[in-house]
Amino acid sequence: MSEISFIFLQDLKCLKVNYNEVKRYLKINGCTEALDEIMLECEKEVYKFASPKAVYLETRFEAYDSTMDFCFGTVKSENLSKNLYGCKKAYIFCATLGAEIDRLIKRYSQIEPSKALIIDSISSALVESFCDYINDYMGKEKSLCPRFSCGYGDFSIEHQGAILNVLDASRKIGVSLMESHMMTPSKTVTAIVGIK
Amino acid sequence: MENKMNILNRISNEYVFFDGAMGTQLQKYGILPGESSETWNITHSDIITKIHKEYFEAGANIATTNTFGANPLKIDNVEEIVLHAVENAKKAITSNNQYIALDIGPTGKLLKPLGDLDFEDAVRAFSVTVKAGVKAGVDFALIETMSDPYEMKAAALAVKENSNLPIFATFVLDENGKTITGCDVQAMVALLEGLGVDAIGLNCSLGAEQLKSFVPELINTASIPVIVNPNAGLPVISDGKTYYKQSPEEFASHMCDIADMGARVFGGCCGTTPEHIKKMVEMVSKKTPKPIAKKEKTVVSSYARACYFDKRAVLIGERINPTGKPKLKTALRENDISYLIKEAILQEENGADMLDVNVGLPEIDEKAVICSAIKEIQSVCGLPLQVDTSNPVALEQALRIYNGKALVNSVNGKEESMQAVFPIVKKYGGVVIALTLDENGIPNTARERANIAKKIMQRASEYGIEKHNIIVDPLCLTVSSDKNAPSVTLEAIKIIKNELGLKTSLGISNVSFGLPSRDYVNSVFFGHALQCGLDAVIMNPFSKEMKKTYFAHNALLGLDENCQEYIAFASENEQVASSASAENLTLQEAIIKGMKNEAKELSKLLLEKLAPLDVVDGHIIPALDVVGNDYEKGKIFLPQLLMSAETATSAFDVIKDVMPNDNGGKGDIILATVKGDIHDIGKNIVKVILQNYGYTVHDLGKDVKPQVILDYAKEHEIKLIGLSALMTTTVSAMQETIELFKREGIEAKFVVGGAVLTPEYAKMIGADKYAKDAMETVRFAQEIFE
Known part of the structure; x- marks a missing residue:
């Protein structure tokens, strides 16, 4: 198992918000010209407060049918095993936009819930775009499978804590787990990415 | 080991050296990833002692116990681990210039409101570690690698309340010079010096080269010795592995620069080895320690930033104070904290530097309400707060849970008041407003008021509160009942500033009581007071007259570079005036x-x-x-x-x-995000829409226990309850809530919503209705109430 690498993104310009995703989160399926201006305002706020940070490591794993032994524990999941089919190694990563985004959403949800909703959706899209960025970075000289997070399909969310622990995510990037298995800050993603 | 000098004497006179990384050494000795390094204190005690010895031999004065993760939120046998860890360190000691620091790392949980760890639970967890350390016999406590000032405060209080150990505290900065939770260096220093820690510094996160750029600010802000324990450079990735590649020579040369900047205590974090420490000690020891300057700044702080009482007057927003505000009174009686939050945010947006928080009403539990108000306000608003209460119990609780160094309003010259307030301010830190009144009331002359200020200052120093932590309010009485009252106040400001060297503050608006167009009188009086040197004012941030005076004064006295702020203020004012005309629109x-x-x-x-x-x-x-x-x-x-x-x-x-007394609501509805869930956007959306349609919403907030919902419904006889949950793991709390009502035989209808719910799922957990959005909730409410 390798040690943990760290990514801190100071220049947010290389991340683009995918507005198709934002609209999907907002359940918008039509013309939104009326919202263009407010979306742009909200995007500015998100970029001001986001502090994208990530940790990742590369690890070997053993697979038997739908059971896989990772450095953080044993996972039984047919969906994940299909996703990782043929791989012997994988990246495990955790990416977050930081705690200030949570404060921002909380603040707007008190004064302008409409903006809170939009900021929440833009942040969700931004953290996904950050994940894409990390995957591109990790996959520079390798061919990678699509990322797979716990909570998808039959990959139980119970593994979240073990993944954060093995990445030392609390100390390195300030991500921790609540009793309910939710991660804080809320705009955080963990995932496994198979290396082909 | 006789005549061992106290560590505090040592750091006040000479350089002191911490050891380097424990984890990096443990890896060298074969610890496996994921293995508990704390357990090695028991299973591999020889190795731990050997590592401590190597660092001592390299010239370190301090062995940091191998207890970074030893708190009850991470491991069960804290006491046993700490005992062994301290024993292992003791075995390495060979001279009386060697000390043992009890290492206290973060809990690994984020505190409420952003996370789910309660502040008091954090204090309790740290207390277990501290008690074990005291029992085992350490020289001082090192609180390290903290990135949340709130958690830092919990740890420092745990040490203070369970020991007499000196406290060294170090925190983690990222490349932006802030902690992960958004706290800057000045705010962290204000908080920690307020709490009375003995040395403050930076560790981990960055290499010495990067950390170096933040050291001058720390040294220019702190009045206590500064510690710098960086990593051995930035991690380098090679063959998929991470290394800290900085050589001992390179590390030591950066540490020499840091010594030249004025740091006093040096050591290493991730990647540093005995060789790094050896080289560092060798090179830094040749230098002469720089004196540590007392800054004597009057400063308060929030979770994010500090606010100095310096050249420009500090504007303290007065809107969260029920006196003369019927809407706020109603909000407080109905426990509508979100009304307070809105007031806080609006005042921030209107240029307040700080906010007064006063919730004193005879019919409410002030202690409970001021705590929940402060917790909620500080979760969304970055302004420092002024805790305004005459109830010492409420004051203590509020200062305890406040995430920063607060302004305390107030103490006065009565012996009883000083005896009640000073010990609390000393314990938790804070700047205190001193009112110039005593057992004989408010004196009529400026001189007598200044004398009371002097008395308060002297009594405060007996409690260890320095004069820069006192701001005097010489009180302003109503001009309509005494034409000389304002002159006395202005004269008092001058004497208190010039003769006693104390800062001053005023609640301005009292001066115009009983007069029409009070803003005119207030703002001119404010201008006079600023001219006399007033340092802070409690005022209404929405008052244009007051702000005109403020910005014009700053511009005229050269406190506003290129009059930029004045121009910005003036042009904003004009814009508002022109956009207000809403022609051709219904x-x-x-x-x-x-x-x-x-x-x-x-x-x-x-x-x-x-x-x-x-x-x-x-x-x-x-x-x-x-x-x-x-x-x-x-x-x-x-x-x-x-x-x-x-x-x-x-x-x-x-x-x-x-029409303020509109009680014609269409029906009462409780809304809550259930236990374990802190996502409340959905709930807040439903709330706004329901209110629009005329329903009275009782918002119980997020992470709400079933019993709390039941008790509230019973007390207020509410028959419709809306529950929100975002995660599959928290939907079970919905079910628990519904079942509790059934078990207790309390009749109510439940409407549920949230990302993971479906109509089938809702039915399964016993809800009456699944609402896919806010409008469906409204329609359901209409069915129920009409």
Whole structure:
């Protein structure tokens, strides 16, 4: 198992918000010209407060049918095993936009819930775009499978804590787990990415 | 080991050296990834002692115990681990210039409100480690690698409350010079010096080279010795592995620069080895320690930033104080904390530097309400707070849970007051407002008021409170009842500033009590007071007259570079004036388009011609119906629905001003995000829409236990309850809540919503209705109540 690498993104310009995703989160399926201006305002706020940070490591794993032994524990999941089919190694990563985004959403949800909703959706899209960025970075000289997070399909969310622990995510990037298995800050993603 | 010098004496006179990384050494000796390094204190005690010895031999004075993760939130046998860890360190000691630091690392959990760890639970967890350390016999406590000032405060309080150990505290910065939670260096220093820690510094996160750029600010801010324990450079990735590649020579040379900047205590974090420490000790020891300057700044702080009482007067927003504010009184009685939060945010947006928080009403539990108000305000508003209460119990609780160094309002010259307030301020840190009154009341002359200020200053110093942590309020009485009152106040400001060297503050508005157009009088008096050197004012941030005076004064006295702030203020003022005219627009259109300012203006215009209820029924409700129908037909989307709802709310606010006692609600509804869940956007959206349709919403907040919902429903006889949950793991808490009501035989209808719910799922957990969005909740409420 390798040690943990760290990514801190100071220049947010290389991340683009995918507005198709934002609209999907907002359940918008039509013309939104009326919202263009407010979306742009909200995007500015998100970029001001986001502090994208990530940790990742590369690890070997053993697979038997739908059971896989990772450095953080044993996972039984047919969906994940299909996703990782043929791989012997994988990246495990955790990416977050930081705690200030949570404060921002909380603040707007008190004064302008409409903006809170939009900021929440833009942040969700931004953290996904950050994940894409990390995957591109990790996959520079390798061919990678699509990322797979716990909570998808039959990959139980119970593994979240073990993944954060093995990445030392609390100390390195300030991500921790609540009793309910939710991660804080809320705009955080963990995932496994198979290396082909 | 006789004549061992106290570590504090040592750091006040000479350089002191910490050891380097423990984890890096453990890896060298074969610890496996994921293995508990704390357990090695028991299973591999020889190795741990060997590592401590190597660092001592390299020249370190301090062995940091291998207890970084030894707290009850991470491991079970804290006491046993700490005992062994301290024993292992003791075995390495060979001289009386070697000390043992009890290592206290973060809990690994984020504190409320952003996370789910309660502040007091954090204090309790750290207390277990501290007690074990005291029992085992350490020389001092090292609180390290903290990135949240709130958690740092919990740890420092745990040490203070369970020991007499000196406290060294180090925190982690990222490349932006802030902690992960957004706290800057000045705010962290204000908090920690307020709490009385003995040395402060930076560790981990960055290499010495990067950390170096933040050291001058730390040294220029702190009045206590500064510690710097960096990593051995930045991690380098090679063959998929991470290394800290900085050589001992390179590390040591950066540490020499840091010594030249004035740091006093040095060591290493991740990647540093005995070789790094050896080289560092060798090179830094050749230098002469720089003296540590006392800064004597009057400063308060929030979770994010510090606020100095320096050249420019500090504006303290007065809006969260029930005196003369019926709406706030109602909000406090109904426990409507979100009203307070809105007031806080609006004052921040209107230029307040700090906020006063006073919730004193005879019929409420002040201690509980001030704590929940502070917790909620500090979760969304970065301004430092002034805790304003005459109840010492409420004051202590509020200062305890405040995330920063607060301004305390107030103490006065009565012996009873000083005895009650000073010990609390000393324990938790804070700047205290001193009112110039005593057992004999408020003196009539400026000189006598200054004398009371002097007495307070002297008594405070007996409690260890320095004069820069006192701000004197010489009190201003009403000009309409005593024409000389303002002159006495102004004279008192001058004496207190010039002769006693103390800062001053005033609550301005009292001066105009009983007069018409009070703002004119207030702002001119404010101008006079600024001229006398006033340092802070408690005022209404929405008052244009006061702000005109403030910005003009700063510009005229050279406190506003290129008059930039004055110009910005003036042009903003003009803009507001011009956009207020809402021609060719109806209220209905304004609501549909989500134009808030226009809706307010148009409501005011309509109220000149129509009765309040006619404005509601004839203009606002029809607009909401249009928007609601468009939304249900998919013509507009949720953000637009909400914007219209918010606009309608601002129109309602205008109308409520002319008919304040409107009790004609259509029905009462409880809303809550269930236990374990902290996502409340969905719930807040439903709240706004329900309120628009005339329902009275009792918002119990997020992470709400079933029992709390039951008790509230029982007490207020509420029959409709809306529950929200975002995660599959928290839906079970919905079920628990519904089952609790059934078990207790309390009748109520439940409407549930949230991302993971489906109609089937809702049925399964016993809910009466699954609402896919806010409009469906409204429709269900209509069914129930009509």
